[in-house]
Amino acid sequence: MFEEKLWSEDYDFFSVWSKKISSLFGNNENTTNINVTGALDSIFSPRVAVLSYTDGRFTVNFTDEESKTLRNALNNVIKEALSKNDTEATKEQWQAALTSKGIYADFSVPVSFDAMSEFLGVKNNISSFSYFDSMAIVTSNISNTSLVPVYFCDSTQQKYLSVPVFLNDNALYNILENYSKKEKQNISYAFEINLDKKLDTNEHQKILFDSYVRINLDPINLNVINRENVDIYNENTVKRIMDVFSLEYKTAKKYTQSDSTTLYVDSNCVVTLHPDGLIEYEATDNKGIKISEDNLVSSCAAGSAKILDDLFSCFNISDNTRIFINSPLNENDKESYTFNFDYLYNSIPIYSEDHGCSITVNNGRITSLKAYIKNFNLASQGKESNPLEVIDILYESMGERNIKINDLYFGYFDKNGQITLSWQAKLEGSEDIIIIN
Amino acid sequence: MLKKLLFILTAAISMVLLTFIVSSAAPASLPATVSTSGNIITVTNPPSFSTTTNKGIVFCGYGESNSKLYFYEYDSATNTYKPIYENGEQVSLTINSSGVFWKKINFPSGYHKVIVYAESGSLVQSVKREINVITSDIVDRIKGLSINVNGLVRKGI
Numbered sequence: 001m002f003e004e005k006l007w008s009e010d011y012d013f014f015s016v017w018s019k020k021i022s023s024l025f026g027n028n029e030n031t032t033n034i035n036v037t038g039a040l041d042s043i044f045s046p047r048v049a050v051l052s053y054t055d056g057r058f059t060v061n062f063t064d065e066e067s068k069t070l071r072n073a074l075n076n077v078i079k080e081a082l083s084k085n086d087t088e089a090t091k092e093q094w095q096a097a098l099t100s101k102g103i104y105a106d107f108s109v110p111v112s113f114d115a116m117s118e119f120l121g122v123k124n125n126i127s128s129f130s131y132f133d134s135m136a137i138v139t140s141n142i143s144n145t146s147l148v149p150v151y152f153c154d155s156t157q158q159k160y161l162s163v164p165v166f167l168n169d170n171a172l173y174n175i176l177e178n179y180s181k182k183e184k185q186n187i188s189y190a191f192e193i194n195l196d197k198k199l200d201t202n203e204h205q206k207i208l209f210d211s212y213v214r215i216n217l218d219p220i221n222l223n224v225i226n227r228e229n230v231d232i233y234n235e236n237t238v239k240r241i242m243d244v245f246s247l248e249y250k251t252a253k254k255y256t257q258s259d260s261t262t263l264y265v266d267s268n269c270v271v272t273l274h275p276d277g278l279i280e281y282e283a284t285d286n287k288g289i290k291i292s293e294d295n296l297v298s299s300c301a302a303g304s305a306k307i308l309d310d311l312f313s314c315f316n317i318s319d320n321t322r323i324f325i326n327s328p329l330n331e332n333d334k335e336s337y338t339f340n341f342d343y344l345y346n347s348i349p350i351y352s353e354d355h356g357c358s359i360t361v362n363n364g365r366i367t368s369l370k371a372y373i374k375n376f377n378l379a380s381q382g383k384e385s386n387p388l389e390v391i392d393i394l395y396e397s398m399g400e401r402n403i404k405i406n407d408l409y410f411g412y413f414d415k416n417g418q419i420t421l422s423w424q425a426k427l428e429g430s431e432d433i434i435i436i437n
Numbered sequence: 438m439l440k441k442l443l444f445i446l447t448a449a450i451s452m453v454l455l456t457f458i459v460s461s462a463a464p465a466s467l468p469a470t471v472s473t474s475g476n477i478i479t480v481t482n483p484p485s486f487s488t489t490t491n492k493g494i495v496f497c498g499y500g501e502s503n504s505k506l507y508f509y510e511y512d513s514a515t516n517t518y519k520p521i522y523e524n525g526e527q528v529s530l531t532i533n534s535s536g537v538f539w540k541k542i543n544f545p546s547g548y549h550k551v552i553v554y555a556e557s558g559s560l561v562q563s564v565k566r567e568i569n570v571i572t573s574d575i576v577d578r579i580k581g582l583s584i585n586v587n588g589l590v591r592k593g594i
Binding site for chain 2: 054055088186188192193194195197199202203204205206207215217218254388389392393395396400
């Protein structure tokens with residue numbers, strides 16, 4: 001009954017989507033700009049996966065070729081799970097899944113099961129709840145003929161569900177075996193080491209953690225990077241940018257301001273090039289660039305990613321500079337979507353006061369776009385950062401009052417081109433992100 | 438006379454200094470029946486007794502800022518707790534302003550009795566933990582156990 005494989009091990013969902021999007025733009029087989037930035041890869045993809053073994057954990061950031069096989073294997077599992085009947089699970093079962101040998105995948109943004117099923121081309125049978133932002137697969141007893149429990153979590157509602165999925169090939173098993181040979185990290189979830197539990201009348205407990213904060217127990221080595229300016233006014237570059245927006249370069253009206261900001265205007269849109277690398281597009285009279293026939297979140301997000309790939313391919317951007325979608329993918333059939341994208345350097349997020357790119361889609365058409373074209377390069381290697389010291393600094397900077405840390409992660413912060421290594425923290429009771437240098 | 442006075446003064450100062458140094462350093466060992474009372478630290482993990490397949494045990498919790506922690510393991514040959522060493526140095530840490538601490542220590546398979554010894558000024562506290570590190574094949578064997586109930590009934594049990 002389970003002898004015939006439903007799909008080959010190398011089935012790549014993103015290649016399928018790349019071709020779909022290309023055909024919409026009329027590029028078909030000769031597309032050269034797909035996935036220059038990694039933006040398309042980030043659609044409906046986990047931002048990070050944590051693989052748990054008995055001797056430690058390994059974090060996968062889904063920005064390199066090797067991680068694509070893991071992502072495809074996860075998509076195959078999700079595809080199977082979506083077609084099954086689910087049951088509600090408990091917090092204890094979810095936490096047991098995270099501490100078992102297995103895979104935890106963090107999507108970071110809410111994803112609707114309907115949108116995910118549309119993206120994967122299957123019917124959605126999940127009924128316990130509508131959105132998820134993370135999932136876990138318990139692989140303790142995995143083999144090529146295993147029924148494995150798959151859990152999905154909606155962390156904002158604190159809801160969990162489980163689906164038994166039959167794995168009928170070795171793909172996931174082989175991937176886990178390959179990663180098991182890599183050097184592990186000492187990472188614990190806060191609930192595993194009881195740093196999420198409030199102790200009654202304990203004068204020493206000044207810091208509490210959300211149960212699912214991943215704590216790096218050892219110092220981390222981070223590379224120092226710098227940002228280099230892009231030449232936005234090179235004539236060939238400008239022509240290629242105008243092609244992306246289907247603006248006729250030769251006949252467009254050109255206006256240059258005193259600070260070199262240049263506007264190109266035709267009957268359909270205005271494209272503005274700023275000296276700091278910001279490109280803005282505004283459609284006139286809601287005309288816009290058509291990227292979706294069905295106006296579903298999946299196709300609108302993928303189409304937005306394609307436009308960014310086209311735009312970035314006009315510049316010489318380093319291979320380690322990538323962008324990822326940083327917007328919820330949880331509502332379909334909306335008249336308007338706004339998709340935000342942010343930067344990564346070598347899988348590590350780079351934050352700034354504004355999103356790296358922001359695209360508004362109305363009725364299947366991009367009507368406005370803001371993209372800061374940035375290029376990042378390695379400046380020096382291996383600056384050590386100790387998470388315990390970071391927590392001390394955070395505590396002192398908050399006036400030495402009791403705090404609860406809802407999230408803590410390291411990255412870079414780009415302030416007007418000055419890149420600093422930083423940790424970012426989210427505290428309970430605040431939407432603000434605190435930067436700790 | 439002056440020389441005598443100088444000698445006595447020097448000896449007295451040395452005694453004071455020596456006492457200070459001794460009280461600041463970790464004990465070379467701890468007795469098997471060390472007192473476990475005190476309020477310098479709370480160890481949130483591991484629990485008092487635990488069984489695990491993970492050889493890396495995370496000792497963590499909260500404590501008084503600037504207190505120093507040392508880790509000891511029971512040695513049945515001497516009936517004392519001996520310091521745990523890592524890379525040639527006794528495992529220790531200092532709790533900073535936030536009060537949070539954590540330290541992962543690897544243990545071989547087997548049963549381990551550990552003391553987390555905390556010092557804060559002249560106060561000391563010992564927190565005991567018992568950890569049983571088992572191998573995953575033991576877990577698999579336990580999971581593989583099955584009882585033939587029908588067989589038991591037939592035999593009149």
